Amino acid sequence: MRRNPRELAGLQARTSRRAVLLGGVMTAFAGGLALRMRHLQVDQADQFRLLAEENRINIRLIPPERGEIFDRNGVIIAKNTPSYRIVIVPEDAGELEDVVGRLTRLVHIADEDLEDTLAAVHRSARSAPFLPVTLADQVTWDDISRVAVNAPALPGITPEVGLTRVYPQGGSFAHVVGYVGPVSDYDLSKMEDPDQLLRIPRFQIGKVGLEARQEELLRGKAGSKRVEVNATGRVMRELDRQDGQAGADIQLTIDSTLQSYVQARLGRESASAVVIDCESGDIVSCVSAPTFDPNLFVRGISVADYRALTQDGHRPLASKSVQGIYPPGSTFKIITAMAALEEGLVGPDDTVWCPGHLEVGGRRFHCWKRGGHGHVNLENSLKYSCDVYYYDLALKVGIDKISAMAQRFGLGVKHDLPMSAVAEGLTPNRAWKERVHGQDWLIGDTANASIGQGYMLASPLQLAVMTARVATGRAVDPRLIKSVDGIEQPSGAGEDMGMNENNLRKMRRAMFAVSNDRRGTAWRSRINDEALRMAGKTGTSQVRNITADERARGVIRNEDLPWERRDHALFVCFAPYTTPKYAVSVVVEHGGGGSAVAAPIARDIMLQALHGGFPPLEAYPAADRDKVKAQQERLSRELQQAETLRSDRA
Numbered sequence: 001m002r003r004n005p006r007e008l009a010g011l012q013a014r015t016s017r018r019a020v021l022l023g024g025v026m027t028a029f030a031g032g033l034a035l036r037m038r039h040l041q042v043d044q045a046d047q048f049r050l051l052a053e054e055n056r057i058n059i060r061l062i063p064p065e066r067g068e069i070f071d072r073n074g075v076i077i078a079k080n081t082p083s084y085r086i087v088i089v090p091e092d093a094g095e096l097e098d099v100v101g102r103l104t105r106l107v108h109i110a111d112e113d114l115e116d117t118l119a120a121v122h123r124s125a126r127s128a129p130f131l132p133v134t135l136a137d138q139v140t141w142d143d144i145s146r147v148a149v150n151a152p153a154l155p156g157i158t159p160e161v162g163l164t165r166v167y168p169q170g171g172s173f174a175h176v177v178g179y180v181g182p183v184s185d186y187d188l189s190k191m192e193d194p195d196q197l198l199r200i201p202r203f204q205i206g207k208v209g210l211e212a213r214q215e216e217l218l219r220g221k222a223g224s225k226r227v228e229v230n231a232t233g234r235v236m237r238e239l240d241r242q243d244g245q246a247g248a249d250i251q252l253t254i255d256s257t258l259q260s261y262v263q264a265r266l267g268r269e270s271a272s273a274v275v276i277d278c279e280s281g282d283i284v285s286c287v288s289a290p291t292f293d294p295n296l297f298v299r300g301i302s303v304a305d306y307r308a309l310t311q312d313g314h315r316p317l318a319s320k321s322v323q324g325i326y327p328p329g330s331t332f333k334i335i336t337a338m339a340a341l342e343e344g345l346v347g348p349d350d351t352v353w354c355p356g357h358l359e360v361g362g363r364r365f366h367c368w369k370r371g372g373h374g375h376v377n378l379e380n381s382l383k384y385s386c387d388v389y390y391y392d393l394a395l396k397v398g399i400d401k402i403s404a405m406a407q408r409f410g411l412g413v414k415h416d417l418p419m420s421a422v423a424e425g426l427t428p429n430r431a432w433k434e435r436v437h438g439q440d441w442l443i444g445d446t447a448n449a450s451i452g453q454g455y456m457l458a459s460p461l462q463l464a465v466m467t468a469r470v471a472t473g474r475a476v477d478p479r480l481i482k483s484v485d486g487i488e489q490p491s492g493a494g495e496d497m498g499m500n501e502n503n504l505r506k507m508r509r510a511m512f513a514v515s516n517d518r519r520g521t522a523w524r525s526r527i528n529d530e531a532l533r534m535a536g537k538t539g540t541s542q543v544r545n546i547t548a549d550e551r552a553r554g555v556i557r558n559e560d561l562p563w564e565r566r567d568h569a570l571f572v573c574f575a576p577y578t579t580p581k582y583a584v585s586v587v588v589e590h591g592g593g594g595s596a597v598a599a600p601i602a603r604d605i606m607l608q609a610l611h612g613g614f615p616p617l618e619a620y621p622a623a624d625r626d627k628v629k630a631q632q633e634r635l636s637r638e639l640q641q642a643e644t645l646r647s648d649r650a
Contacts, residue, residue, distance in 0.1 A: 057226055057239065061132070063197060064220030065163060067247030069177055069210065071256040072284070072482055077173050078211070080163040084139045086147055087132040093156030096122070100135065102153055106146045109136050134203075137299060138164070165204060165298050168646045171291035172260045175319040176252070176419060176480070178209020179294035197222050207297065209319075210250070210480070213418035217484065220247035251483040253282035261608050262287040264638045265601060270314035270589040272321040273601065274464040275609055278472050278580045281479045281492020283417075284609065286461070288320040313564070314589075323421040325457040326587055328411070329539030329594065330385045331572050332452030334470060334507060337378060339405040340393045341503035348506055351375040354388035361443045365391050368540070382510040383520045385538060387451050394450030399441060402449060403429040408497065410465035410476075411458050417480050425462050428455040452541060463585035467572040470511070471535075471580035473497055473504050511535035512577050525599035527575065529619045532610055536573030536602065538594035543567060558592040566590040571598035575606050582609050604628075 069078035086107060093099045100118060103109075135157070136143070144159040151157075165180045167173065183198045183205055197203055197219075205219065206212035223244030228237050262273050266289035275285040290312070296305055309317050318324065340346040356372035357364045367373065367387040373380070381389035394402060406412055412427030426432075428449065430441040448454030458466075461478060468476040472494075479492035512535040514520040515527075521538040543565060558566045569591030574583040584602045591597040607615040614632050617625045 057228055059224055059226055061197060062223035062225055062241065062244055063162065063203065064222055064244040065246040066165065066180075066204075066220065067218040067249045069218075070249065070251045071259075072251065072253050072282070073255065073257075074251070075169075075256045077167065077169050077252065077256065078177055079166050079168065081166045082161050083137060083164040084141065084144050084159065085137045085162050086135045086139060086143070086157060086159050088135050089132050089156045089158070090122075091156075099154060099156060102150075103135065103147070103157055106150060107136055107139060107143045132158070132160075137162075167294045169256060169260070170293050170295070170642065170645060172256065172263045172287075172642075173254070174209075174291050174294045175288040175321065176209060176254065176286055177294070178211040178420060179207055179297040180204040180211050181207045181297050182300060195219075195222070204298065208420045210252075210418050212420060214250060214481075217250065218247040221245040248485045250481060253277075253280075253284060253479055253482045254286065255284045255609075257613075258285045258605075258609055259287060260639055260642060261635065262605055263289060263291060264635050264642070265604055265608075268314070269591065270320075271587060271591070271601075272324060272460045273584065273586045273605055274321050274460045275605060276464045276468045276476065276478060276583045278468045278476065278574060278583055279493060281468070281476045281494060282482065283461075283478050283480050284582070285605070286321050286480075288318065288324075290314050290316045292316045319420060320460065320587070320589070322417065322419050322459055322461045323423050324587070324589075325423045325425050325459050326568050326570070326589075327454075327456055327541035327543075328452035328458040328463060329541035329568070329570050330387075330451055331463060331466075331537050331539035331570050331585075331594075332406075332411075332456060332458070333382060333385070333390050333450070334466070334511070334537055334572075335406045335409060335411065336390050336394055336397070336402055336450045337382065337510075338409070338470075338499070338503065338507060339397045339402045341378075341506065342405065342500060343397055343401060345396050346378060346393060348378050351377050352381070352386075352389045352392045354386050356388070358388045358391045358447070360391060360395070360447045363444055365444070365447045378506060379510040379513055382507075382537065383513040383517055385514075385521050390450040391447045394446050395443065399446045399449055400429045402446075403427045403432075406456075408475075408499075409469050411462050413462065415461060415465065415478050417461075417478060419480065422461070423459045425459055426455060426457040452539065460585045460587045463570070463572050463587075464583050467574050467585060468580075468583035469494075469497060470504065470507055471574035471583055473499055473501060508535055508577070511537055511573075514538065515573065521595045522571065522573075522599045524621070524624075525571075525595070525603040526621060527603060527607060527619060528621050529615075532575055532607070532619065533577045534573045534575030534603070534606055535577050536571060536599065538599055539570030539572070540592070540594045541568045541570060543590070563590050566592055569594045569597035571595075571602040573599075573602050573606060575610065582606060584609075604631075 066080055068076065068080065071077055090096060104114065147154065147157065147159045167177065167179065181204060183203050187205060188194050188198060198205065206215040211218065221244045223242050225241035226239040228239055258275065262285045266273060266287060268290050270289065272288045273285065274283065276282070277284055292309055353375055354367055354373040356370050357366045368385065372388065373384050373386045376384060376386045376389050406427040412425050414422055414424040433439055433441045445454055449456050465476060465478055473496060475494035475497050477492035477494050479489065481489050483489060515522040515525070515534055515536045517523065522536050527534050567590070569588040570586065571594050572585045574580045584606050586598045586602040588597050607619055614636070617629060620628045
């Protein structure tokens with residue numbers, strides 16, 4: 001049907017209006033879109049560029065390499081070895097439980113470890129979500145491969161190669177160097193402003209020993225790196241890195257060969273030994289026995305292993321050489337004699353009558369020899385270890401001067417060593433008893449103190465320092481760190497003590513008689529080589545009171561008592577006598593007599609130190625050579641086995 005011209009004109013007019021309206025709307029929309037695009041691309045360009053960079057680039061910490069520890073000859077004691085681990089960055093992971101759940105289907109993680117780690121991940125996500133958290137440590141290469149293949153399904157999770165601590169020497173340095181372990185909440189609570197590194201779960205820090213005392217030196221400073229990640233959190237490339245500062249390397253004064261020998265020589269005894277270089281103050285050996293393997297603690301010791309250590313009556317975890325304090329027994333007679341000599345109260349030929357006891361303040365103080373020693377002078381009193389001579393001497397000198405002399409020789413002093421729980425010991429006097437016990441000092445207290453009993457307490461380290469000072473006349477200070485990053489540390493040789501050299505000479509001569517006179521208490525443990533003869537002093541310290549009734553019935557022999565009630569055995573010595581090189585102290589807990597138990601050990605250690613290895617049998621008394629030969633063969637096998645184990649750890 002044909003339309004008339006009027007209808008066509010109306011239809012054309014309506015179409016034109018609609019086109020204009022539609023065109024206007026489209027123009028307005030395009031203009032608004034253009035304005036919005038301009039706003040986003042021009043006005044807000046910097047803001048969106050920053051947001052894009054933040055989504056694409058992550059900053060991650062690089063843990064520093066922990067400083068290594070060496071012995072005086074450069075033998076490695078604590079080292080770092082590569083280990084595979086799996087980490088997660090909370091801010092990249094999204095749903096943490098879901099991601100970790102997928103990971104556990106690929107890599108085995110113990111339930112208790114997983115709970116602790118998830119708790120740590122949540123803490124990290126709240127405080128520092130950009131920090132990587134270790135989910136699994138010491139995993140296998142197969143575990144690493146499975147994680148790498150499934151990376152798209154594991155956002156925020158990355159396999160890494162890190163470093164972990166290893167102690168190749170095993171137990172030989174356990175009490176000196178200590179060990180590292182994962183950072184705990186308790187560790188963090190002791191710090192005012194902890195390093196961000198320490199908030200990474202399972203990050204290792206020093207727990208005890210040198211590792212703990214020198215933590216700041218050994219840890220170093222963290223580095224950082226910028227990495228590009230995709231939408232799933234997978235690392236695409238590393239953009240740049242700023243390396244951190246490795247921890248300082250520390251060289252100790254200890255000789256690892258001698259340390260291993262001393263550890264083997266003490267064996268399963270509950271004992272300790274310290275060897276000091278008289279010339280420099282260097283501690284060349286510092287051993288507590290029995291010991292433990294510090295490698296067990298690096299990633300967290302098992303409950304069973306820890307229980308075995310804590311329930312051992314010989315206390316393998318205790319650092320007896322510096323932490324243990326004992327009545328010094330007759331080794332303290334050196335101090336009592338020096339106090340009297342310096343006061344001019346005794347001459348070398350002055351004698352005291354020993355009938356086997358001395359009445360002091362209405363109480364009878366006994367000599368170890370029930371029948372007494374008769375008339376004894378200074379040299380013989382030390383040679384025979386006569387108690388009555390020192391009771392009499394102490395009453396003339398007084399406890400305050402004896403205590404002061406003890407401190408001059410390094411007793412009752414907390415020596416500045418980077419080891420855990422270094423003991424101060426105790427050299428009591430009148431003021432101390434009044435302050436601590438609220439009581440007056442008694443004359444009987446002085447008699448007890450004169451022979452190293454009563455309140456008097458000293459550590460094996462202090463006894464070694466005392467002996468080194470007697471041998472040299474210098475205020476020898478023990479030194480454990482030889483150098484830090486190759487920089488030599490101050491010597492411990494010490495200055496002249498200002499003692500009367502004649503008095504020191506008399507004391508050395510008396511100590512020489514102890515070991516080299518046929519009637520000396522250490523005659524059986526002498527060194528047969530004239531060039532290496534040693535001077536020493538035996539000691540036996542009681543851990544129980546012997547009652548009058550027991551003396552009347554007969555004192556029970558040590559070997560008939562329970563182990564924990566037996567006397568401690570002690571011995572101190574220096575050698576060679578003419579030119580002292582080393583001072584040695586040995587304490588055997590509940591070992592019995594110092595002459596029978598501690599002196600042979602100290603003699604063997606001294607010869608080993610002087611010879612730098614097993615000495616010839618001719619250095620021993622002829623009667624001991626067969627026994628010593630068998631002992632050397634046994635120790636040689638043990639040391640070889642230990643060396644094989646060290647090689648495996650290395």
